[in-house]
Amino acid sequence: DTGVSQDPRHKITKRGQNVTFRCDPISEHNRLYWYRQTLGQGPEFLTYFQNEAQLEKSRLLSDRFSAERPKGSFSTLEIQRTEQGDSAMYLCASSLGSSEAGELFFGEGSRLTVL
Amino acid sequence: AQTVTQSQPEMSVQEAETVTLSCTYDTSENNYYLFWYKQPPSRQMILVIRQEAYKQQNATENRFSVNFQKAAKSFSLKISDSQLGDTAMYFCAFMKPGNTGKLIFGQGTTLQVKP
Numbered sequence: 001d002t003g004v005s006q007d008p009r010h011k012i013t014k015r016g017q018n019v020t021f022r023c024d025p026i027s028e029h030n031r032l033y034w035y036r037q038t039l040g041q042g043p044e045f046l047t048y049f050q051n052e053a054q055l056e057k058s059r060l061l062s063d064r065f066s067a068e069r070p071k072g073s074f075s076t077l078e079i080q081r082t083e084q085g086d087s088a089m090y091l092c093a094s095s096l097g098s099s100e101a102g103e104l105f106f107g108e109g110s111r112l113t114v115l
Numbered sequence: 116a117q118t119v120t121q122s123q124p125e126m127s128v129q130e131a132e133t134v135t136l137s138c139t140y141d142t143s144e145n146n147y148y149l150f151w152y153k154q155p156p157s158r159q160m161i162l163v164i165r166q167e168a169y170k171q172q173n174a175t176e177n178r179f180s181v182n183f184q185k186a187a188k189s190f191s192l193k194i195s196d197s198q199l200g201d202t203a204m205y206f207c208a209f210m211k212p213g214n215t216g217k218l219i220f221g222q223g224t225t226l227q228v229k230p
Binding site for chain 1: 167217
């Protein structure tokens with residue numbers, strides 16, 4: 001499968017614990033995005049990378065959240081000291097900078113449940 | 116700030132019939148992009164159709180077409196000859212120029228196609 005892959009698909013954790021999600025984009029895609037989707041809502045933009053540079057961060061991304069894309073390939077999203085409000089689906093997407101505007105390829109998401 | 120509103124949380128249609136999903140948005144931008152994304156149950160989100168605001172002609176992709184009314188800030192999706200595989204959540208999305216991939220999504224409409 002050459003699509004966007006995310007790991008783990010599901011994560012249950014206790015409040016206060018740290019969690020890390022990984023995203024492997026489509027190999028030739030230079031752009032990578034993180035979105036958060038809560039139940040019954042549309043995805044909300046968190047951050048995006050072009051190659052290894054993090055170009056934009058949403059105000060939704062508090063100090064407890066950090067995202068990296070160290071070699072311009074895979075990316076990690078870490079949430080420290082998780083809170084119940086962090087429970088959501090975390091979606092990763094990738095695109096080629098030269099592709100048609102807005103054509104993002106999404107992964108199946110990583111669902112986080114904070115108890 | 117831009118906002119996207121989908122006022123129909125749920126809709127249903129009989130197989131082979133036509134259905135229209137509504138979307139309105141608010142922006143002060145003159146040029147932008149609009150999208151419809153489809154999220155099937157437990158599967159990744161995929162792009163259905165794209166519209167560039169400066170193009171007056173409504174976009175079409177096989178059975179999917181849009182009715183773009185720029186002055187009214189309305190962007191509806193028409194699905195013709197509905198198929199069971201069209202059952203999904205549909206999101207309307209907005210993007211400013213610059214092709215950053217930063218999409219602003221509506222709340223979504225769950226479409227059920229009935230046999």
